[in-house]
Amino acid sequence: MRKISVIVPVYNVELFLDACLKSIVSQSYRNLEIVLVDDGSTDTSLLICQKHKEIDDRIKIISKENGGLSSARNFGLEFVTGDYVAFIDSDDILHPQFFEYLAANIGEADYIFCLFKKFEDGTNPEMQIDDSKFQIQEISRKEMLTNLNTFHYPHSIIACNKLYKSHIWSNLRFPNGKIHEDEFVIHEVLHNCKSIKFINLELYYYRQRNFSITSGAKSEKAFLDSLEALQNRLQYFKKEGFKSAYDKLQGKIMFLTTEKYVSANNPAWRAIGFSDILTNKTIEPKLRLLLLIRKISENWYLNIQNRKNK
Structure with missing residues (x-):
């Protein structure tokens, strides 16, 4: 069972962090290295991280001055040792078999991604999976690049619903200070790939918050x-x-x-x-x-x- 390094940027998410971390530590796929990047939180987020670390030795906590989501992800990349890398936002939730499905199906592809499902803040996402409809598709680098805005967009763009082979991020980082940082790097990610796989299951649950980084997208x-x-x-x-x-x-x-x-x-x-x-x-x-x-x-x-x- 290969090791998956899970990078979780943390900044003032005390209301959501516990649910996120519980969904990670309870994954059916157990060989995880969980890297929590405290990005200068001023609420109780760091205490919540420490509470989880006390009961799960797979967790690492690294702290830095506040620099934003890209900065925290990039900092976390300096500490990973796994065969695979995943980025999880600290207010989101994973299906219990998120990593199991992705790791079992990635094969020789450079990364694999699934569908995400939005849920409203204050509600719980429905996590039912219909295996009878399960499909997996392999796409070449060129096919993916030329169809980024049509092939399961925006699922194809965001970083959080994906499992990457670590080599992709050896010399690649997110741009600091940008909103929509995933849009900036997706073509560079694909440049480092030969093939990509997609599975048509909703395994990642994206919380819609009133005051999140990406709210007010028309700003x-x-x-x-x-x-x-x-x-x-x-x-x-x-x-x-x-x-x-x-x-x-x-x-x-x-x-x-x-x-x-x-x-x-x-x-x-x-x-x-x-x-x-x-x-x-x-x-x-x-x-x-x-x-x-x-x-x-x-x-x-x-x-x-x-x-x-x-």
């Missing part, structure tokens, strides 16, 4: 960080010669640049040229016209948008 920073991540991926597609994926993603970015947060100086907008707008076949004629108007005159464009919003 300016969240939106602009996501746009930056997509722009980075676009440049990767260009470098690798994935023409179809490049055109689809560029069309999506073109549409997103019409959002109110995107100024005329935004790098994603500035990277779009007249020829891109004229030749990209994935965008609708109305969007093409609007983008051309913006390239000609920012004032004309803003007047049109203001009229639409009245």
Whole structure:
């Protein structure tokens, strides 16, 4: 039974942490190295970690100054010794067989992922699995890259519903200070892979909180960080010669640049040229016209948008 290193960033989650840790330590797959990264918590989160460590010697606690989710994950990666790596958010819950299913089916793939299921804060997720519907699918690196936004999106993007072979993270880290950090690294993760597996079971339970890191997804920073991540991926597609994926993603970015947060100086907008707008076949004629108007005159464009919003 190979060892799985489980990295859990912890920051001021005293209301949810106990349930998360119980779902990890009670996993049917027992060979776990549980790395709890206290990211400078100011509530009782560290005490909860210590309580669990006293009764389970698989737990390691490492503490650092507050730096955010990416910083905590990256710090945890410095301490792992397992054959596999998993990232679990400290307010979420796992099915009791989460690691058993993933480890049993990963085979020669570089990582495997499952479906996640959202549940409202204050409720308990239903954890019934219908084995009769179980399916496993193997996908090549290129197939996964070119279908990121269609193949079980967003399950394909987030880091927490996956089991990775450790080598993937040898020289790869999450970007500090970004929201949607998973969007920034997914193409780099896939660059380190030959094949990926997917199982169609809901084994990871994602808690929807009113004040979590990713709540208010329409906030300016969240939106602009996501746009930056997509722009980075676009440049990767260009470098690798994935023409179809490049055109689809560029069309999506073109549409997103019409959002109110995107100024005329935004790098994603500035990277779009007249020829891109004229030749990209994935965008609708109305969007093409609007983008051309913006390239000609920012004032004309803003007047049109203001009229639409009245």
